[in-house]
Amino acid sequence: MPLSDEAATAALARRLAAILRPRDLVALRGDLGAGKTALSRALICGVTHEDAEVPSPTFTLVQTYDTAIGPVWHFDLYRLSGPDEVHELGWDDARAEAVALVEWPDRLGPLLPPDRVEVMLEHAGPDIGPDARRATLTGHGALAARIAAADWTP
Template sequence: MPDTPFSLSLRLPDEAATGRLAERLGAWLRPGDLVALRGDLGAGKTALSRALIRSVTHPDAEVPSPTFTLVQVYDTDLGPLWHFDLYRLSVPDEVIELGWDDARAEAVALVEWPDRLGPLLPADRVEVDLAHDSPDSRRATLTGYGTMAARVAAADWTL
């Protein structure tokens, strides 16, 4: 029987709180993990990704958005980290050409627009759904699926 998903909601009153959540995620992740980032355009997916990547590389690391390249790969304290932005993908199988199998086998994967993966979206994942709470604040809903449900439930997400 699959693990029951576990969700929690966090208020992010400002960009600094988003950065703290990113640091918590960065400290919590391990090779093979997948973080699916959901939210409307401008919800903060790329900002969260940048802060997370900087938390596991260097605070001043250059972290370009993969909007046009579709994927950026980083050497991090966790090992390789692949940051995918799948907004422009037409069909799920296109992600294979981007190195999807390698990313899943050896690395942490951050995926913006995970709905574009269709059936390739792994059962074991954590989803971070970002939504505007007010013009300056966000609400982040973290949901662990599969084996990641228990890990999300056991972690300290105090910001």
């Protein structure tokens, strides 16, 4: 789906938040600057409050939030060298009780669960606009039916 600007990305994030439940995992894929953190920030603000402070977990690697849908853990795994390091970040606790938003999910290797939502974000191209993105959502395993049944129209 096309996302013309950051407001469209935030609207998508709110629609996604509406279908998430504890123990769900959202795997956020895309190049640097594709909008993974912007989508995560909008989703977290949508389930806390619009003025919530949502720093990027680029340096802390994980941020946790108490939200209307339960705990949300936002992971940025870009700097991890292997899947074993994720356990030090509280991975097992997050998977047991929280919604997990995971940037750079490939770093999880075999720990990437089969039940997940994949969100691929891509730059739409300069001819459409500098802030335009394209999002592709794919549900896997138990989340496939929920993603397929959701209304994704803006």
